[in-house]
Amino acid sequence: MSLARIRSFFRNLVHKPALDEDLNQEVSSYLDLLTAERMREGMGRAQAERAAKLELGGSEQVKEKVRDIRAGAWLETLVQDIRFGIRMILHNPGFASLVVITLALGIGANTAIFSVVYGVLLRPLPYAEGSQLVVLKQEAKKANLANVNFSPKEIFDYRDGNHTLQSVVEYHSMMFLLLGNDTAERVQTAVVSANFFDVLGVKPLLGRTFVSSDEDKNADAVLVLSFKYWQTHQGADPHVVGKVFQMNNRPHTVIGVLPPIPQYPAENDVYMPTSQCPFRANPNNIANRQFRLISAAFGRLKPGVSLEKAQADLSTVAHQMEAAYPKDYPREYGYGITAAPLQTELTHRARTTLIVLLAAAGFVLLIACANVANLMLARILKRERELALRTALGATKARVIRQLLTEAVMLAMGGGILGLIIAPSALQVLVKFAARFTTRAAEVKMDWPVLLFTLGASLLAGIVAGFAPALASSRQVFDALKQATGQATASASRQKLRGALVIAQVAISFMLLVGAGLMLRSIVTLERTDPGFRLDHLLTMRLSVNFTHYQTSAAGEQLSSRLLEKLSTTAGVDSVGLASNYPFSRQGIIAGPGRNSVQIEGRLVTPGQVPPQVDADVVSTDYFTTIRQPLLMGRSFTDHDDQKSLAVAIINQSLMRHFWANEDPIGKRFSFDQGQHWNTIVGVVADAREYGLERGIPEKVYVPEQQNGGATGGANRLVLRTSVDPMSIYPTVRAAIHSVDPQLAVDQVDSMERLQQDSLTSPRTTTILLAIFAGIALLISATGIAGVMALSIGQRTRELGVRLALGQSRSSVIQMVVRQGLALAIAGTALGVAGSLGLARLLSSLLYQTSPTDAFTYTAVAAVFLAAASLACFLPAHRITAIDPSMSLRQE
């Protein structure tokens, strides 16, 4: 743009009225000169004036053309269009608010879901150079073990043997008792390498993080607090650094507080270096290559190193280990290591669900746009005279389209603003939901990328909703002008456009409804699934023992005997059991079944084959009767199954079917330690779905706690069958527990029914959200159909009146109209079925025992749809009965 042109731009902006007046005069003087010229050629005055006007070719059009080439004309046009748009909106507040609300629903839903998608899947990790962070996982491919813990020795080998990572750091998490002022408190404690936070690139909020000297064997014990723990348990005390707690019988000093960042792999209360964990620091454990305590390891790629290169490098180390220690890494296990980006690892559980929800929200917005497009078409029909007048006064076709588009975009912006007001409340629910999948949920917020998205979505919605009607109408207006009838009539092409919009709406809504229907069917199936035990009247909780007071397994077994005895005589408790894990426990659901290699007596494991893998739990005598898991064969555990008697075990039905399908398993023996010790099977219990209703049933053995260290041997979870509401007697139960040992910490108190419901929260929330979207879609589509029908009946009043006057019965006229509406609905449904069959595959990983092409769901949804469509057609069709043939004929 030249300098002169820029100067003109500002002049045009400031002196517009003067310029316009000048242009008026210039055009009229031109006309004068032209007239004079004609008169000189011998014409009379009147004739000359007419000839001059003819040569000029419409003074308004000429002026409009000049205005259009002026610098900054677009800005002026925009301001004009907006001003005019505001007038139109104020003129039709009902229409405007309908459009704004429709779009606000769509845009609000998209904003909320996009906030989560952006916060969880797209936003860069809040760690320095987060894309360089990789997670390491050991695997035994041939044994189907995808995630094997690391032993300290393995960590050292990978740390020292690789050439592609800046460092390798380790992590595991344990519960320890923190003795602060007066109470014993359980804290989830992460045990990490000293340079853990340096590798992550995390700077402390207060104090410092660990340095390598903190990891020395004789260093003073130190703790770093998580932001959340500092807030909730230390009252955000700014002087917390330096505070001393007792933990594992040693004083621990707080040296720092972490900033609010997502914690990987899990949320922890406090962090300590490896040298302070009594298990990790034990020299025997460090020397043992099989002591696989470390649940996560990760590293930072050296600059410029690709993931593939690091993967190859680490695999080399793994092969060297496999060759050097064949006993620890049997060939038949297919030992190896994988490296994956931390970002993917943090969020992969949430991905499918979020993408499904975002797609659903996008569909809702599309349907809303189609509806608005239809509303605008109807609206424009009433404005045809105005548009024709504008055209006559010099507006070009492009100008009319631009005007109508500006109006649509303004309405969409209104929808966007209202959507932003709705979004936060929806977001709250969504964040809680996402937190079940990923620790990144805490980072979700509506910041500028989200606002940008909303702006973009609103603009796009406005253009999508406004473009087709604007184009169709401008064409219509021009045609009408050409025909010079003065009255534009409904054109066939516009009717077709409206029909197509309705078909698209119906098809998309159908797809959403099918998605929601499939999820609903899946969750109903899940809820009806028999867990294999009785859920009601069960109280569950977790105990934490101060290990320093119970050093031997005999002491642990004694503690559990005393506990069980005390609790079984507590009022309101029918029976009580201890177990290392009870069904639907949160840890159990997160971790899934364990895998222990066993050797079955008399069955040779052929070399190159992986030994049987079983899940194992330690339970007390009355555990099965307490949860009502039925005994199928043999006997249950008794009080005589203790250290002095035969080591026994009970297996579940799945394990029996696998290994003793045609024989009696009672009396058979198996070993957890390659034949050093044997357990004799004394009974078989029915299968229980312990790790979530949607999961398969693991092959499982149970061993008695009195032979396995009691409450300190892992059996630290209590289940109580109560005769009253389980939660109501918790205080009594807790008092009874503390009367046995006041230092027993109790947490995770829940009723079994709640645990079961909790285990279904994610599929249920997904279902509810999809159902809400589908409901909105159905409602919008139904109003869309009704709107089209009402309009078409309104336009055909005359024709319908003629039909009635000629003796056609009202009911047959109604039928005829309804049939037309239903034809649209059926076409949409057919398209929807095709679309659903294609898209439902996306859902299949979220479905439980439900086929993505489930015929019942499709039929039911189609029925719902056609019913809704019939209603939507019938209501406006009913107006026909009000038509008075003689009146309608006289109309116009």
Added chain:
Amino acid sequence: MGQEQTALLQGTLDLLILKSLALEEMHGLGIARRVEQITGGTFQVKPGSLFPALHRMEEEGWVVSEWGESENNRRAKYYRITKMGRKQLETEAERWGRISLAIAQALASS
């Protein structure tokens, strides 16, 4: 309509207007008639093209305008070519010469 006109045609109209104004200042109708005259009636300049072109050229700084009296005492807006306008005329004329030569050569060959 301005944008729909091809750059060549627009450039040609500019060239013709500048050429007409190079000798003396003129009002709009005068320009239209002069163009018709110097092109031997080949170019009929309609007000619908003339006005936008004049105003655009004024915004570019090639011409300036002021109100004055016409030959028979009517108020009319007169356009005068500027220094920049003359430069533009030179480049346009040169460009046009090149184009017409090229086309003439193209047609002559075969």
